[in-house]
Amino acid sequence: MSDPRDMHSSRAPPHAQSLGSALLRDYTLHLDPLNSNGASHVDEELLDAMEKFPDLSNKLNASPQSSSPSKLATSIPFRSDPLSTHRRGTLSAGGVPQQTVFKALASRSPRSGQLTPVSIKASLSNRLHSNEHEDRHAPGTLSSQPDLSQNLRTPLTARFKYPCFFHQRFDDAVNTDRVLDEIAAEDDGYTHSRLMQTATSVREISKQLQRRPIKRAVRTIMIVTKARDNSLVYLTRELTEWLLETPRYNSDLGVTVYVDVKLRTSKRFNVPSLLATNPRYESMLKYWTPDLCWTSPEIFDLVLTLGGDGTVLYTSWLFQRIVPPILSFSLGSLGFLTNFEFSSYKSHLNRIMGDHGMRVNLRMRFTCTVFRSAANSTATPLSTTSSNKRSTLPSSASTSSLSNNHRKEPEMVEGEQFEVLNELVIDRGPSPYVSNLELYGDNNLLTVVQADGCIISTPTGSTAYSLSAGGPLTHPSIPGILLTPICPHTLSFRPMVLSDTLLLKICVPRASRSTAYASFDGKGRVELRRGDYVQVEAGRYPFPTVVGEGGTGGEWFESVRRALRWNNRGAVQKGFN
Numbered sequence: 001m002s003d004p005r006d007m008h009s010s011r012a013p014p015h016a017q018s019l020g021s022a023l024l025r026d027y028t029l030h031l032d033p034l035n036s037n038g039a040s041h042v043d044e045e046l047l048d049a050m051e052k053f054p055d056l057s058n059k060l061n062a063s064p065q066s067s068s069p070s071k072l073a074t075s076i077p078f079r080s081d082p083l084s085t086h087r088r089g090t091l092s093a094g095g096v097p098q099q100t101v102f103k104a105l106a107s108r109s110p111r112s113g114q115l116t117p118v119s120i121k122a123s124l125s126n127r128l129h130s131n132e133h134e135d136r137h138a139p140g141t142l143s144s145q146p147d148l149s150q151n152l153r154t155p156l157t158a159r160f161k162y163p164c165f166f167h168q169r170f171d172d173a174v175n176t177d178r179v180l181d182e183i184a185a186e187d188d189g190y191t192h193s194r195l196m197q198t199a200t201s202v203r204e205i206s207k208q209l210q211r212r213p214i215k216r217a218v219r220t221i222m223i224v225t226k227a228r229d230n231s232l233v234y235l236t237r238e239l240t241e242w243l244l245e246t247p248r249y250n251s252d253l254g255v256t257v258y259v260d261v262k263l264r265t266s267k268r269f270n271v272p273s274l275l276a277t278n279p280r281y282e283s284m285l286k287y288w289t290p291d292l293c294w295t296s297p298e299i300f301d302l303v304l305t306l307g308g309d310g311t312v313l314y315t316s317w318l319f320q321r322i323v324p325p326i327l328s329f330s331l332g333s334l335g336f337l338t339n340f341e342f343s344s345y346k347s348h349l350n351r352i353m354g355d356h357g358m359r360v361n362l363r364m365r366f367t368c369t370v371f372r373s374a375a376n377s378t379a380t381p382l383s384t385t386s387s388n389k390r391s392t393l394p395s396s397a398s399t400s401s402l403s404n405n406h407r408k409e410p411e412m413v414e415g416e417q418f419e420v421l422n423e424l425v426i427d428r429g430p431s432p433y434v435s436n437l438e439l440y441g442d443n444n445l446l447t448v449v450q451a452d453g454c455i456i457s458t459p460t461g462s463t464a465y466s467l468s469a470g471g472p473l474t475h476p477s478i479p480g481i482l483l484t485p486i487c488p489h490t491l492s493f494r495p496m497v498l499s500d501t502l503l504l505k506i507c508v509p510r511a512s513r514s515t516a517y518a519s520f521d522g523k524g525r526v527e528l529r530r531g532d533y534v535q536v537e538a539g540r541y542p543f544p545t546v547v548g549e550g551g552t553g554g555e556w557f558e559s560v561r562r563a564l565r566w567n568n569r570g571a572v573q574k575g576f577n
Contacts, residue, residue, distance in 0.1 A: 097367075097369040097414055097417060097535070098414060099369065099414070099417040100367060100369070100417070100540075103320070103321040103540075103541070104540070106321065107321050107322050107541070206477075211359070212359070213356060213357035213358060213359050214325075214357050214358055214359070214360065215355070215356075215357035216301065216357070216358075217249055217301070218248075218255060218301040218302045218352065218353045219248075219249070219255050219256060219301055220255060220256045220258070220299055220300055220301050220302075221243060221255055221256070221257050221258070221300070221301065221302050221303070221304060222257075222258040222288055222300045222302070222303045222304070222324070223236055223239065223240065223257065223258065223259050223260075223303075223304045223305075223306065224260070224303060224304070224305045224306070224307075224311060224314065224315050224318070225259075225260065225305070225306040225307060225311065226306075226307055226311065227260050227262040227263055227266065229307075230268055232306050232307065232331060233263065233266060233268045233269050234268060235306055235331070235342065236259065236263065236269065236306060237268070237269050237270065237274070239304070239306070239345060240257050240259060240274070240285070241274060241277070242254075242345075242346065243255055243257050243349075244257060244274075244278070244281050244284055244285065245277075245278070248353060253278075253280060253284065254284070255284075255353075256284050256285075256286060257284065257285055257286070258286045258287060258288040258292075258300065259285070259286075259287060259288070260287065260288065261287040261288065261289050263287070264287055271285070290318055293318040293319055294318075294319075294320060294321075297319055297321065297322040297323065297324060298322060300324040301324060301325075302324060302325055302327060302352070302358075302546075303315060303324050303325065303326045303327070304327050304328075304329065305326060305327070305328045305329065305338070306329050306331050306342065307329075307331050307332050307338075308330070308331065308332015308333050308334065308335055308338060309332060309333075309334060309335065309336055309337045309338065309464075310332065311328070311332065312326065312328050312337040312338065312421075312545075313421055313422060313521050313522070316365065316419065316420075316421040316521065316543055317521060317523060319419075319541075320418070320419050321419070321541050322541060323541060323542070323543050323544060324544075325358060325360050325544045325545070325546050326543065326544060326545050326546065327340060327348070327349075327352070327358075327545075327546040328340060328545065328546075329341070329342040329345060330342065334563040335559065335562075335563065336463045336464075336559050336560075336563055337460070337545065339547070339548060339555045339558075339559060340546075340548065348548075352546065358546050359546070359547050360544040360545060360546055360547065361476060361477065361544070361545050361547050362542040362543070362544050363421065363458070363459075363460045363476050363542055363543040363544070363545055364458050364459065364460070364476075364479060364500065364538055364539065364542055364543075365419050365420055365421050365458065365538075365539035365541065365542060365543050366419070366420040366424060366456065366458060366481075366536050366537065366538065366539055367417065367418075367419060367420075367536070367537050367538075367539040367540070368417065368418045368419075368420050368424050368518075368520055368534055368535070368536050369414065369415070369416075369417045369534070369535045370414075370415035370416045370417070370518070370526060370528070370532065370533075370534055370535075371412045371413065371414055371415060371532065371533055371534075371535060372412065372413050372415050372529070372531075372532045373411070373412060373413075373529070373530070373531030373532055374411040374412065374413050375531065376529040376530070376531060376532060415526075416524065416526060418520040418521070418524055419539055419541060420458070420520050420521050420539075421458065421460055421461070421521055421543050422457065422458060422460060422461030422464050422465070422521045422522075423455050423456060423457035423458065423461040423464060423465055423466060423482075423521070424455070424456040424457075424506075424518065424519075424520055424534065424536060425453060425454075425455050425456075425465060425486075425518065425519045425522075426453050426454055426456075426506055426516050426517070426518045426528070426534065427452055427453030427486060427516065427517055427519075428452055428453055428514065428516060428517070429514075429515065429516065429517035429527070431513075431514035431515065433513045433514045434450050434451065434452070434489055435449065435450070435451055435452060435453050435454075435514075435516055436448065436449075436450055436508075436509060436511075436512045436513065437449040437453075437454060437506055437507065437508060437509075437516065438506070438507040438508075438509055439454070439483075439504065439505070439506055439507075440504065440505040440506075440507065441498070441502045441503070441504055441505075442502055442503050443503075443505075447493075449485060449488070449493075449506075450488065450489045450490070451485045451486055451487055451488040451489055451493070452486040452487040453485075453486040453516070454483065454484065454485050454486060454506065455469055455471065455482070455483075455484040455485075455486060456481060456482070456483060456504065456506070456536050457471060457481075457482040457484060458476075458481075458482070459474040459475060459476045459477070459478050459479075459480055459482070460476045460543075461482070462474040462482055463559075463560065463563075463564070466482055466484045466495075469484045469485070469486050469487075469495075470484065470495060471484035471495045472495060472497065473560065473566075474497065475556060476556060478497075479500040479538070480497045480498065480499065480500055481497070481498040481499070481500055481502060481504065481536070481538070482495065482496075482497055482498075483495060483496045483497075483498055500538040501538070502537075503535065503536075503537050504535070504536040504537070505533050505534070505535050505536070506533060506534050506536070507531075507532070507533035508528045508529065508530055508531065508532050508533065509530065510530045510531050511530075512530055515527055515528060515529050515530065516528045518534055
């Protein structure tokens with residue numbers, strides 16, 4: 001029998017191969033900086049998908065925020081390993097989601113000192129143009145691309161760059177070079193004492209990130225508020241006018257302020273009267289849109305939110321990759337995430353924009369990617385032909401007719417992707433049946449969830465839906481993943497705190513009686529049909545919240561005591577005396 005690989009001798013155009021190889025190189029250098037040996041850990045499936053899209057950059061002409069900040073997928077199918085069985089993790093995507101790679105490329109720091117807005121389309125177009133220039137000097141094959149082993153000559157400390165541009169500002173706050181030099185020095189393996197010293201150094205870095213203030217000039221401020229709340233509109237107008245007129249940084253005027261574009265025509269905000277106060281305000285008062293938050297998040301030095309926790313979650317929804325530091329004023333109901341009183345906004349901002357600087361807490365977010373079975377996807381899947389390293393099974397063959405060594409597995413299509421600050425909730429929706437969900441961790445089946453649903457929560461979301469379902473209170477500085485079942489059918493299914501290094505997948509089995517529904521921070525509710533799954537991993541773009549002078553620990557305990565009456569007792573036990 002002839003080798004199935006011989007059936008597909010046609011290759012993608014040279015520029016498509018160059019684009020795919022360049023994307024993988026950039027991903028290795030910017031998204032996985034600890035990959036010290038220079039070899040790409042990205043699966044070949046992503047490269048195969050790139051080769052099938054010679055016009056990849058043309059598919060991103062539309063703005064990614066035109067409908068939803070999550071719809072960046074180009075509907076590229078991912079197939080699982082045909083030699084694996086379903087319960088051994090065959091629902092793995094076989095590679096990194098494309099949207100994760102696109103975000104990393106768009107979030108690369110500019111090579112010059114200026115903040116240049118970068119869009120997904122521009123990043124891919126520039127990469128495609130640069131590789132077309134290389135094609136004129138070398139054949140467009142993967143073997144002709146620069147060898148990844150050349151990265152070995154690059155020092156590890158030089159390649160340890162966070163993919164988020166803003167968070168590179170932490171580089172001068174801690175001495176990461178010393179820790180990385182210690183890691184690079186042990187090429188032949190760690191001794192026990194060296195391992196302990198490195199672990200201690202890493203913990204010290206985590207402490208320093210919260211203790212050391214970041215002193216940066218805050219010249220551009222974005223204000224997020226409820227444009228339909230009349231009382232908040234008046235407060236936004238008051239805050240905007242104060243920011244514009246208060247002299248800053250050796251100038252007789254204040255800083256540039258971005259407000260919601262909906263306030264441009266608001267009679268209560270009254271832009272004409274504000275500009276009449278000083279004509280120079282016209283160049284300082286600007287308006288933000290969701291598109292601007294996606295394409296140019298680097299232009300904001302600070303984001304102020306006026307409202308409650310819902311306003312903070314909406315801000316996280318706006319910034320689906322890089323997030324500027326967030327300072328939240330408490331003008332809502334509970335306020336777990338809003339620790340600053342608006343009545344004292346002048347003193348708070350003067351301290352942050354002055355010599356004291358700001359201290360932030362990097363709250364972990366989840367990157368949730370929906371993968372759909374090709375049979376359920378409305379998008380037209382790509383050709384199922386494989387590259388020269390993968391075999392193609394006959395499309396007409398059924399699973400039962402194939403041998404165990406050549407079992408045909410379902411084709412998966414990448415769907416929506418969301419950056420989640422609170423939680424991912426998967427429930428049964430309107431179905432009267434108990435949800436039947438398979439939970440995988442690093443492609444190993446952990447358990448089958450039989451309940452009304454399950455909650456995958458961040459430590460920040462431990463005081464939200466997870467708490468109502470019986471989940472534990474978790475400090476936001478703890479890197480962990482909270483698994484909380486919703487009304488489980490077994491009494492022994494208790495909430496758990498998992499390691500943030502796990503790659504979780506929540507799958508709807510093909511034999512399930514009904515579908516399931518997933519919601520991301522209470523938004524973007526989508527239906528998961530039989531064979532679909534959601535991939536959850538710790539995000540690479542945390543949510544930095546500004547903390548007060550008391551630090552993260554004190555503020556969090558105070559918010560729990562204030563909002564939940566945590567451990568409040570009516571009377572104190574009397575002593576024997």
